[in-house]
Amino acid sequence: MTGTASSTANTFASLPEIEFWFDFGSNYSYLSVMRIDAQAEAHGVRILWRPFLLGPVFRDLGFDNSPFVLQEKKGAYVWRDMERQCRKYGLALTRPTVFPRAALLAMRVALLGADQPWMAPYCRKIMQLNFADDRDIGSAEVVKEALDELGLSAQQIIADAQNEANKLRLREQTSMAAGKGIFGAPTFFVGGEMFWGNDRLDDALEYCALAAPRG
Amino acid sequence: MTGTASSTANTFASLPEIEFWFDFGSNYSYLSVMRIDAQAEAHGVRILWRPFLLGPVFRDLGFDNSPFVLQEKKGAYVWRDMERQCRKYGLALTRPTVFPRAALLAMRVALLGADQPWMAPYCRKIMQLNFADDRDIGSAEVVKEALDELGLSAQQIIADAQNEANKLRLREQTSMAAGKGIFGAPTFFVGGEMFWGNDRLDDALEYCALAAPRG
Numbered sequence: 001m002t003g004t005a006s007s008t009a010n011t012f013a014s015l016p017e018i019e020f021w022f023d024f025g026s027n028y029s030y031l032s033v034m035r036i037d038a039q040a041e042a043h044g045v046r047i048l049w050r051p052f053l054l055g056p057v058f059r060d061l062g063f064d065n066s067p068f069v070l071q072e073k074k075g076a077y078v079w080r081d082m083e084r085q086c087r088k089y090g091l092a093l094t095r096p097t098v099f100p101r102a103a104l105l106a107m108r109v110a111l112l113g114a115d116q117p118w119m120a121p122y123c124r125k126i127m128q129l130n131f132a133d134d135r136d137i138g139s140a141e142v143v144k145e146a147l148d149e150l151g152l153s154a155q156q157i158i159a160d161a162q163n164e165a166n167k168l169r170l171r172e173q174t175s176m177a178a179g180k181g182i183f184g185a186p187t188f189f190v191g192g193e194m195f196w197g198n199d200r201l202d203d204a205l206e207y208c209a210l211a212a213p214r215g
Numbered sequence: 216m217t218g219t220a221s222s223t224a225n226t227f228a229s230l231p232e233i234e235f236w237f238d239f240g241s242n243y244s245y246l247s248v249m250r251i252d253a254q255a256e257a258h259g260v261r262i263l264w265r266p267f268l269l270g271p272v273f274r275d276l277g278f279d280n281s282p283f284v285l286q287e288k289k290g291a292y293v294w295r296d297m298e299r300q301c302r303k304y305g306l307a308l309t310r311p312t313v314f315p316r317a318a319l320l321a322m323r324v325a326l327l328g329a330d331q332p333w334m335a336p337y338c339r340k341i342m343q344l345n346f347a348d349d350r351d352i353g354s355a356e357v358v359k360e361a362l363d364e365l366g367l368s369a370q371q372i373i374a375d376a377q378n379e380a381n382k383l384r385l386r387e388q389t390s391m392a393a394g395k396g397i398f399g400a401p402t403f404f405v406g407g408e409m410f411w412g413n414d415r416l417d418d419a420l421e422y423c424a425l426a427a428p429r430g
Contacts, residue, residue, distance in 0.1 A: 061286065071398065073398040077398070081411070081415075084422075182288075183286065184289075195296075200296075
């Protein structure tokens with residue numbers, strides 16, 4: 001087992017890495033969460049999952065809500081764009097009846113799970129619940145349901161996610177996002193190189209696979 | 216000649232059409248202006264050029280400048296993104312020392328030339344002067360120089376562009392942009408379907424070529 005773990009660690013260490021900064025409430029993060037795992041594997045890239053709270057980042061920038069809510073015309077356009085983008089990627093879409101959905105517990109679980117093998121399927125499940133099934137991912141019941149469906153120990157994970165250290169880490173990671181110059185989600189970093197938006201995921205992965213120094 | 220003109224008109228009438236709404240001051244419009252002519256031809260699509268003034272549209276939305284100026288972090292990112300995008304498309308880029316550049320005369324000339332065979336090369340020339348050569352495209356001298364280099368009657372065209380009817384038409388076209396829900400540039404329309412940003416040019420052309428009713 002030690003040998004296996006060590007060889008896995010070595011494999012990881014040799015892969016170029018992409019930081020993936022996202023929030024479950026963000027509609028364009030939905031597109032990236034659903035795509036990134038398969039795309040990163042195809043590019044031989046390791047994902048460093050970086051959940052952060054977009055709300056406080058927006059507030060720091062002087063916005064008290066999503067620009068897609070504050071700017072009516074852009075908001076109207078964005079959902080038409082989402083329909084086309086989802087069709088292009090073969091993703092289901094139901095415009096959430098609440099947008100943007102705060103999902104603090106779900107985000108805390110994501111932070112806890114960032115290095116776990118269940119991270120990618122967990123994130124896809126939460127995003128699907130929000131953007132395809134229009135479920136309230138802000139509720140503990142829905143988060144529990146998601147974890148249950150993945151065969152995980154929902155009660156234990158939720159308890160761990162709610163401990164003070166983990167809550168604090170999410171606030172710190174959110175401050176770190178702001179400090180890195182992040183102003184929206186999804187955002188990708190390859191070293192110091194920043195890529196904003198699902199529209200740049202492919203460019204970011206390509207850059208990462210070709211140009212990034214090996215870890 | 217009548218026969219030729221008529222057959223050209225018929226060819227145009229049978230091509231699906233994309234509306235291209237842009238402003239010479241807009242950096243992402245630069246990318247589209249440089250690409251659209253060749254891409255549209257490859258897709259068998261006719262371009263309907265729709266120059267409009269982005270400034271008044273922004274002001275209607277409550278912004279007194281480009282979001283890339285008003286939002287410092289986004290602004291910083293945008294120029295890094297532009298560097299990468301220009302490299303990808305093989306375009307030169309010098310960050311303009313004045314941004315966004317008002318280019319009222321150049322825009323009036325564009326409106327005048329929208330159906331002229333010199334429209335595409337004229338727009339590329341103006342954009343190149345702004346975003347590759349950092350020239351003041353707001354000055355009459357630079358506009359004249361662009362027209363001269365294309366072998367056009369600069370003096371006559373500039374005089375026509377400055378007549379009251381043409382000035383009024385540009386204001387009207389700008390109001391029309393706002394009325395269509397445009398909130399940025401470039402924006403493309405295929406019938407009632409709106410596509411925002413250079414990142415959607417390929418999708419818009421594909422949609423136009425495949426799905427648009429024939430004119």
